[in-house]
Amino acid sequence: MAIRPAEQLIHKAAWLYYAHGLRQDEVASQLNISRASVAMYLRKARETGIVNISTSTQLFTNDVMARNVEDAFGLDAVWIAPENAYLADPSTDIAVLAASVFLELVKKGDRIGVAWGRTVYTIADIMSFADLQDVTVVQLCGNLGAPYSYRPDQCTMEIARRLNAKGLNFYAPLVLSTEELAKSLRAEPVIRDQLAGIADCDLALYSVGAVDADSHLVKCGALLPAEMEGLRSQGAAGVIAGQIIDAGGEVLDCSYNRRVISAELASLRAIEKRLMVVQEDTKFEPLLSAIAGRLCTHLVIGAHMAGRLLQYAEAATKKAS
Amino acid sequence: MAIRPAEQLIHKAAWLYYAHGLRQDEVASQLNISRASVAMYLRKARETGIVNISTSTQLFTNDVMARNVEDAFGLDAVWIAPENAYLADPSTDIAVLAASVFLELVKKGDRIGVAWGRTVYTIADIMSFADLQDVTVVQLCGNLGAPYSYRPDQCTMEIARRLNAKGLNFYAPLVLSTEELAKSLRAEPVIRDQLAGIADCDLALYSVGAVDADSHLVKCGALLPAEMEGLRSQGAAGVIAGQIIDAGGEVLDCSYNRRVISAELASLRAIEKRLMVVQEDTKFEPLLSAIAGRLCTHLVIGAHMAGRLLQYAEAATKKAS
DNA sequence: GTGCAAATTTGACTTTTGTCGAGAGCCGTG
DNA sequence: CACGGCTCTCGACAAAAGTCAAATTTGCAC
Numbered sequence: 001m002a003i004r005p006a007e008q009l010i011h012k013a014a015w016l017y018y019a020h021g022l023r024q025d026e027v028a029s030q031l032n033i034s035r036a037s038v039a040m041y042l043r044k045a046r047e048t049g050i051v052n053i054s055t056s057t058q059l060f061t062n063d064v065m066a067r068n069v070e071d072a073f074g075l076d077a078v079w080i081a082p083e084n085a086y087l088a089d090p091s092t093d094i095a096v097l098a099a100s101v102f103l104e105l106v107k108k109g110d111r112i113g114v115a116w117g118r119t120v121y122t123i124a125d126i127m128s129f130a131d132l133q134d135v136t137v138v139q140l141c142g143n144l145g146a147p148y149s150y151r152p153d154q155c156t157m158e159i160a161r162r163l164n165a166k167g168l169n170f171y172a173p174l175v176l177s178t179e180e181l182a183k184s185l186r187a188e189p190v191i192r193d194q195l196a197g198i199a200d201c202d203l204a205l206y207s208v209g210a211v212d213a214d215s216h217l218v219k220c221g222a223l224l225p226a227e228m229e230g231l232r233s234q235g236a237a238g239v240i241a242g243q244i245i246d247a248g249g250e251v252l253d254c255s256y257n258r259r260v261i262s263a264e265l266a267s268l269r270a271i272e273k274r275l276m277v278v279q280e281d282t283k284f285e286p287l288l289s290a291i292a293g294r295l296c297t298h299l300v301i302g303a304h305m306a307g308r309l310l311q312y313a314e315a316a317t318k319k320a321s
Numbered sequence: 322m323a324i325r326p327a328e329q330l331i332h333k334a335a336w337l338y339y340a341h342g343l344r345q346d347e348v349a350s351q352l353n354i355s356r357a358s359v360a361m362y363l364r365k366a367r368e369t370g371i372v373n374i375s376t377s378t379q380l381f382t383n384d385v386m387a388r389n390v391e392d393a394f395g396l397d398a399v400w401i402a403p404e405n406a407y408l409a410d411p412s413t414d415i416a417v418l419a420a421s422v423f424l425e426l427v428k429k430g431d432r433i434g435v436a437w438g439r440t441v442y443t444i445a446d447i448m449s450f451a452d453l454q455d456v457t458v459v460q461l462c463g464n465l466g467a468p469y470s471y472r473p474d475q476c477t478m479e480i481a482r483r484l485n486a487k488g489l490n491f492y493a494p495l496v497l498s499t500e501e502l503a504k505s506l507r508a509e510p511v512i513r514d515q516l517a518g519i520a521d522c523d524l525a526l527y528s529v530g531a532v533d534a535d536s537h538l539v540k541c542g543a544l545l546p547a548e549m550e551g552l553r554s555q556g557a558a559g560v561i562a563g564q565i566i567d568a569g570g571e572v573l574d575c576s577y578n579r580r581v582i583s584a585e586l587a588s589l590r591a592i593e594k595r596l597m598v599v600q601e602d603t604k605f606e607p608l609l610s611a612i613a614g615r616l617c618t619h620l621v622i623g624a625h626m627a628g629r630l631l632q633y634a635e636a637a638t639k640k641a642s
Numbered sequence: 643g644t645g646c647a648a649a650t651t652t653g654a655c656t657t658t659t660g661t662c663g664a665g666a667g668c669c670g671t672g
Numbered sequence: 673c674a675c676g677g678c679t680c681t682c683g684a685c686a687a688a689a690g691t692c693a694a695a696t697t698t699g700c701a702c
Contacts, residue, residue, distance in 0.1 A: 011377070011379065014376050014377075015376055018374055018375075018376045019376050019417050019418075019421055020413075020414075020417055045376075049377070050376065050377045050379070051374060051375065051376045051377070052373070052374070052375045052376075052377070053339055053372060053373070053374045054339075054372065054373045055335050055336055055339045055340045055366075055371065055372045055373075056332070056335075056370070056371045056372070056373070056452045058332070058371075058452065059329070059332035059333070059336065092341075093341075096340050096341055097340075100340055107428075131377050131379070
């Protein structure tokens with residue numbers, strides 16, 4: 001794509017307006033266009049990441065509670081969205097915060113792994129645009145036709161689009177009907193390369209799923225409610241990138257997991273920054289499992305969840321002493 | 322400085338407005354303050370770097386001319402401000418561009434070396450605020466009481482202030498009256514550490530000075546016009562961080578240079594990214610010397626200067642063939 | 643060339659934002 | 673405790689930015 005003249009104009013308008021601080025009508029007269037056009041160009045500039053407006057997330061890290069959670073669970077960084085707060089929809093607040101944190105963690109040239117779920121898609125949806133060069137977004141797990149609009153490949157592609165980055169999709173289903181087929185598929189060069197490339201990521205973005213009938217795996221038909229219940233009694237504690245993990249944060253030994261095409265937990269752990277975002281309060285145990293399995297170094301949660309984590313940590317300390 | 326309640330409010334207002342996209346009156350009602358206060362908080366948020374508005378400098382790197390200059394002189398990156406352009410004051414444009422480029426090059430945790438001069442001070446003055454954590458700004462050369470408001474230490478401190486970074490000043494004059502004194506001073510632990518720390522910088526920001534009666538060195542009384550003229554006939558071609566360099570970009574062997582307290586050129590060359598900004602068209606030869614001495618890897622200049630550079634490169638190529 | 647659809651641009655209008663002086667609250671001081 | 677000096681806050685007005693339907697241009701197939 002060559003630099004179209006329109007693009008040039010957007011750049012110039014954005015430059016004069018944001019860098020030089022001219023008013024829209026001044027920009028308009030400099031470029032010999034109407035002010036309305038300038039307004040439109042500026043909107044496009046914001047939407048395409050030519051200008052970047054980012055707010056510091058300091059407010060949320062400076063929180064004493066965040067520090068405590070970091071210390072108690074040995075995490076690199078924790079952000080806590082105040083839930084009692086002044087917003088209509090508190091769960092959106094976590095996603096907005098997560099999007100800001102995510103953008104703050106991304107560096108030029110990074111390779112980013114993205115998993116799938118309602119949370120991740122919400123983040124992708126509200127994330128502002130940026131113009132990162134040389135960034136690659138890779139999908140962490142296979143695809144699943146979802147009844148909703150957030151399929152794994154869509155999460156990946158949407159985030160790639162927002163960052164002006166390259167998106168790398170997984171050309172495989174998340175779960176297959178037999179273990180043999182899954183094994184063969186994993187051996188396919190295309191898939192194998194994709195799986196191997198996951199460990200090279202600099203940053204991962206995912207949430208953790210609950211093991212219940214409301215799970216996406218159930219809603220998307222990958223598992224029946226009864227199967228899910230069965231897995232739970234076998235020790236299933238959470239869902240990471242489409243895989244079932246136990247309370248220790250390890251892959252549960254079950255047929256389902258063997259039929260899944262997804263990132264190996266070892267590959268995920270090889271990623272330096274693992275950003276986990278948890279919106280729902282019901283995901284307390286799944287989150288504990290993920291932390292236990294060292295699947296998360298950076299965490300974005302709500303104030304209530306943070307409270308529960310600290311309470312849990314305190315109880316554990318007391319018992320130990 | 323503890324987090325004052327006002328600061329907290331600024332953060333919240335900025336967060337609701339910029340991250341959540343609420344209108345000012347909505348923010349006002351959420352926080353139970355008047356809309357006028359919100360507007361004021363938002364201005365403060367922008368001024369203190371709590372929110373960051375940055376425009377992509379792509380427009381200027383994508384320029385064909387910039388690419389040509391990069392290739393012709395083996396530079397890592399070149400930005401060219403269009404001088405024929407739509408702006409009242411073209412020389413400001415270079416400084417504004419330089420400030421944007423500078424902010425784009427700075428990374429968290431960086432150590433930044435800053436020299437001194439009208440250009441550098443102009444950049445510091447128009448640079449927008451940012452909230453970089455763990456950034457250190459160090460002064461590249463000794464101090465000089467200037468008749469203007471841009472003393473070396475002020476350049477350093479102003480940039481540090483804008484970045485919300487730590488500023489490290491040089492507690493020494495730029496030039497001493499005897500070589501012996503300069504030598505002793507350089508051996509002082511405080512000064513020695515400072516000088517040694519320069520090579521550890523990740524980024525340097527400086528301009529190059531001309532060898533004439535208009536030079537800062539003359540205006541600030543470090544050198545008499547006649548002395549400057551004398552140095553010129555001895556091969557002086559430019560001024561870098563208060564030192565005289567020859568056409569090859571090496572330190573000129575002269576008494577003045579031996580009396581100066583400033584970064585060694587070898588230390589400067591050890592800095593990965595050396596951002597040089599040249600506003601005045603008269604600094605053509607000095608710039609060539611600086612490039613010859615590999616004192617610049619990243620360059621911000623005006624279109625006219627770029628034209629002269631390319632013309633020069635072309636002539637040199639022709640002569641060679 | 644001609645006609646049509648899509649994209650772009652514009653002027654007029656509405657909404658949102660910036661600004662300023664007045665007034666309220668706060669604190670150390672005489 | 674009254675007094676200035678200080679900062680913070682507010683209401684009202686002016687300025688700027690966003691929006692939309694209509695007009696214009698552009699691109700393209702025929």
